Amino acid sequence: MTSYSTLSLLRPATSIHRSGLNLFHVIVIALSLIMTVSAWQFSKYQIETRKLARFEMMRDRVVGQITERMLKYEDALWAGASMVKSHGGDISFTQWRAFADHLQIDQKYPGINGIGVVHYVSEAGLPDYLDRMNTQRPLFNIHPTHGESHYIPISFIEPEEPNVATVGLDLAFEAKRRTAALASRDSGEARITGPIVLVQDAGHTPGFLFYVPFYRGETPTTLAGRRAHAVGAVYAPFITRKLMAGPLDKHLRGVRFSITDGDETIYDEHVDDGDSLRDLSPMFSETVSIDLYGRSWTLDMRTNLAFRAANTYSQPTLIFLAGLLIECLIIALLLLMTRANNHAVAYADEVTLALRDESKKLTAANAALSGKNKELEQFAYIASHDLKTPIRGIGGLTEMLQDDLEPYFLSDDANPDVAVNLERIRDRVRRMNELTGGIMEFSRIGRFDESSEPVDVPGIVDSLRSDFGLTDDQLQMTGSDIAVSIDTFSFRRVIENLIGNAIKYHEDRDTLKIDVTVQRTGNTIQVSVSDNGPGIAPEYHTKIFEMFQTLRAGNKTDSTGIGLAIVKKAVERHGGRIDVRSTPGEGATFVFGWPVSDGLSSRVDKAA
Amino acid sequence: MADDMNIFIVEDNDLDAEILERGLRKVDASVSLTRARDGVEALEMLTQDAVTPTLPRPFFILLDINMPRMNGHEFLAQVRASEDLKDTLVFVFTTSSNQADIDRAYRNNANGYIVKPTGSSGLDQVLQLLNNFWKVCEHPVGKLSAP
Numbered sequence: 001m002t003s004y005s006t007l008s009l010l011r012p013a014t015s016i017h018r019s020g021l022n023l024f025h026v027i028v029i030a031l032s033l034i035m036t037v038s039a040w041q042f043s044k045y046q047i048e049t050r051k052l053a054r055f056e057m058m059r060d061r062v063v064g065q066i067t068e069r070m071l072k073y074e075d076a077l078w079a080g081a082s083m084v085k086s087h088g089g090d091i092s093f094t095q096w097r098a099f100a101d102h103l104q105i106d107q108k109y110p111g112i113n114g115i116g117v118v119h120y121v122s123e124a125g126l127p128d129y130l131d132r133m134n135t136q137r138p139l140f141n142i143h144p145t146h147g148e149s150h151y152i153p154i155s156f157i158e159p160e161e162p163n164v165a166t167v168g169l170d171l172a173f174e175a176k177r178r179t180a181a182l183a184s185r186d187s188g189e190a191r192i193t194g195p196i197v198l199v200q201d202a203g204h205t206p207g208f209l210f211y212v213p214f215y216r217g218e219t220p221t222t223l224a225g226r227r228a229h230a231v232g233a234v235y236a237p238f239i240t241r242k243l244m245a246g247p248l249d250k251h252l253r254g255v256r257f258s259i260t261d262g263d264e265t266i267y268d269e270h271v272d273d274g275d276s277l278r279d280l281s282p283m284f285s286e287t288v289s290i291d292l293y294g295r296s297w298t299l300d301m302r303t304n305l306a307f308r309a310a311n312t313y314s315q316p317t318l319i320f321l322a323g324l325l326i327e328c329l330i331i332a333l334l335l336l337m338t339r340a341n342n343h344a345v346a347y348a349d350e351v352t353l354a355l356r357d358e359s360k361k362l363t364a365a366n367a368a369l370s371g372k373n374k375e376l377e378q379f380a381y382i383a384s385h386d387l388k389t390p391i392r393g394i395g396g397l398t399e400m401l402q403d404d405l406e407p408y409f410l411s412d413d414a415n416p417d418v419a420v421n422l423e424r425i426r427d428r429v430r431r432m433n434e435l436t437g438g439i440m441e442f443s444r445i446g447r448f449d450e451s452s453e454p455v456d457v458p459g460i461v462d463s464l465r466s467d468f469g470l471t472d473d474q475l476q477m478t479g480s481d482i483a484v485s486i487d488t489f490s491f492r493r494v495i496e497n498l499i500g501n502a503i504k505y506h507e508d509r510d511t512l513k514i515d516v517t518v519q520r521t522g523n524t525i526q527v528s529v530s531d532n533g534p535g536i537a538p539e540y541h542t543k544i545f546e547m548f549q550t551l552r553a554g555n556k557t558d559s560t561g562i563g564l565a566i567v568k569k570a571v572e573r574h575g576g577r578i579d580v581r582s583t584p585g586e587g588a589t590f591v592f593g594w595p596v597s598d599g600l601s602s603r604v605d606k607a608a
Numbered sequence: 609m610a611d612d613m614n615i616f617i618v619e620d621n622d623l624d625a626e627i628l629e630r631g632l633r634k635v636d637a638s639v640s641l642t643r644a645r646d647g648v649e650a651l652e653m654l655t656q657d658a659v660t661p662t663l664p665r666p667f668f669i670l671l672d673i674n675m676p677r678m679n680g681h682e683f684l685a686q687v688r689a690s691e692d693l694k695d696t697l698v699f700v701f702t703t704s705s706n707q708a709d710i711d712r713a714y715r716n717n718a719n720g721y722i723v724k725p726t727g728s729s730g731l732d733q734v735l736q737l738l739n740n741f742w743k744v745c746e747h748p749v750g751k752l753s754a755p
Contacts, residue, residue: 388703389621392726396627399728403630426727433726489707 025334032330036323043316051311055284058255059301063288065248066299070210070292073112073236074190076103077212080115080234089216089231091117093136093156100158111243112236113200116157118171118211119232120185123149146173152181155232165200166237177209183294184211185230188219192293195264198237206266207239210293240267250275254307258300270302277304283311377443384436384443391436395429398422431560438562442547445490445566446573452485455525457518460492464499470514475499479518482525484596490570491594495529497563498590502531523596524576530589536582544580567592613639613742614667617701618650618683620675624724628670628735631728635735640664647678651686658692666747668697668719673704681709684716699738 083099084091100115109115121129126142133140133155142153152171157163171177176194184191193209201207211233213226220226240259244267250256256269256278269275282302290297303311402422409419461477468475499514506512515530536544543549545568548561567590571578575595582588613636619625625643632639642663644650650669657663673680680700687693699720700713713721725731 389624392703392724393621393623395726396623396728400627400630403728430726 022338025338028334029327029331032323032327036320036327039323040316040320043319047311047313047316051283054311055255055286055303055307058253058303058307059286059288062248062253062255062257062301063290063299066243066297067290067292069111069243069248073109073210073238074212074293076109076115077190077210077234077236079103080117081212081214084117084214084232084234089214090132091156096156097158097160105159109236110245112210112238113198113207113242114157114159114163115234115236116163116166117155117232118152118181118235119155120181120230121151121153123151126151129153140168142168142170144170144173146170148172148178152178154235163200163237166198169199171209180209180294181211181233181235184213184233186223186226187294188213188215188226190293192238192295194295195261195266198239200237201239203239205239205241206264207237208261208266208295210236210238243267254303254310255301256304257302260298260300261295266297270300275304277306279303279305279308283308380439381443384439387436388433391429391432395426395433398425398429402426434560435562438560438566441493442562442566442569445569451487451489453488455482455484455486455488455491457482460488460495461516464492464496467496468499468503470503470512474512475514475516477516477518479516480520482518482520484520484525486525486594486596487574490574494567494570494592494594495527497567498529501563502529502533502588506531506533520596524593525596526591526593528589528591530587532587535584535586536580536588537584538582541580541582545578612636612664613739614664615639615641615670616650616654616663616667617641617643617670618645618647618675618680619643619670619672619701620645621672624672627728627731631731631735634732635739639739640667642667646675647680647683647686649677650683651678654687654693654696655690666697668699668742670701671698671718673700673702673709673713681712681716684713684718688717 080099083095087095096117103109103115105112105115119129129151130140130142142151150172154166154169154171157166160167171181174196176196180191180193190210190212192211195206196208197204198207212235213233214231215226215229216231217229220229244250250269256275258268258270259266270278272278279302282304284307285300285302288299288301290299402419405418405422408414457479458477458481461475465472465475495516499516502514503509503512511532513532515528517526517528517530519526545564547565549565568578571592571594576593578590578592580588580590613632615632617625617628619628629641632641642653644653653663671680671684678686680702684698684700687696687698697719699722700709700718701722701724702709703724705723710721722734725734
């Protein structure tokens, strides 16, 4: 219910009745929709970020592993160069073989085909070089022939058996091998060749050579010095494919990559070679350049299906779907609430309509009743008024008869019953007069505008005392003087009736005592009239105020049974109420409150 | 000078008129009584009398209120409005003790308002008082109305 009150506060006044989803509902739905989408997007963004970070980590690892591996080979080559240098710049075939064996290439350096030594040989120095080589290996010769004026023959290569085709191969015969070898010599640093196909590789896959130069004596610091003192280089032939074995094996990676040097691809995992993990639309891809020993390699990295599998998250989708579900529930709930509300409003309308109908009927019935009541009072008034004349006539005629029969009554043979019966007629006429008078007074109460004048209670009591012929002791008054304006005429009639009753029902006029007390409490004049008469049994305390109710037999007293009905009606007509307190044998006290009708309230009373 | 009581009674009820007459006879046999049955008739008679006086003078009117054709209030208002009749002595003599009737009568300058007693003894008393009152009053000579 509290949510409903909030709703009604927010709801525009025009849509209080029947309505679909209102503005508030739309806002609620929109807000929760925004929250759902935000949560969805946020989760998606988080996961994207996480995936990207993973990809970048993998990328860096690949690059790092390649560089590291190359460094490791470089170290091996430098070790070779140092070894040569330690033998005074020249080295024998057996010495090299011992060194190479010691390196355990096939275990420690799986990427290379072997490790060897080339010499920089000038045209003039060739015979001398060949002599030196032939002393160790009689069949050694360089090949192939070329037009260059210097030679870079491979002097040793270990293990020799798989590389036998390269022994004596003059690397100057081909531009890439020659250029890298010379660049290594000139710079004094390790260098690699561009993509080549190794002579000894039966598979004709791309590869490259790795050179580390060595000089006579200390490594010269100038280019001229390096050219002048260069002896040779330790070199290693690589088949790129083999380089990627071991920790770089593609089965251990979530990325696939290719390596290009210039325009030539030296390594490629993107070709369709039955790799079940190849992802044709990779989640991430990036090209990275690495500068390696005078060459620039470009790595084209793409994530594969393994990466996709490891990085496919249903979380955002779940969040989105759950959000939508909640959304649907909210809408359903709001619709239900609206429908319930509409039902309630419709029902309330129905009830209100029925009530209004009922109330209209009641008002009409009330008006009709009130009209009937007025009619009845009118009838009572007119009937008693019109009865007055014939009653008076009967009374008058009876008196005339009594007058005229005066001589007869005095005669001896007069029937005494005639005089008695005529007197009884007159008595009944008197009673009838009292009755009609009482009914008239009763029906007249409230029918006419009542005057409002200053009330003088002691004056009223004084005049009543003389009207009823009572002594000061018999009728006493106590109470404060009350200076207000009221309907004095009716007020006096009420007191008059009560005192008249007290007198009428008292057995012994000599012991009669009536006390009238008057006091004002708030806006009410409180009046009590107490007598020391026979009292009234409690069971009659209500009945005595009813019309024509008297507690004595009809022929025993001249009570009409109207007096107290008039009193009650007059008191209530003026907004007060009357009560009686009495114990049989101990007198009776009538108490009534008479509201002071000052300006406003009296006007209201009359309007009502 | 003690004039005889001359009464012009405006009363529609025959019985009331007869009771009144009987009562008057008991009080004073020399009383003269003229009767009109309602206001219209009374007004005609008085207007006629103003031209050719036939009513014994001096007289006063006992006026009932509830009457057909023209009631007592209307009659009294006409009398007081008439230049010829406005001085006429009028006592309202009615069964109505209604304060509204009493007030209205005096507003029309009634000379008195008497509620009809219910019994003959009460009536006798009232008529006796009226007679005494009449006797102690001085009366104008000739026509009652002003010239």
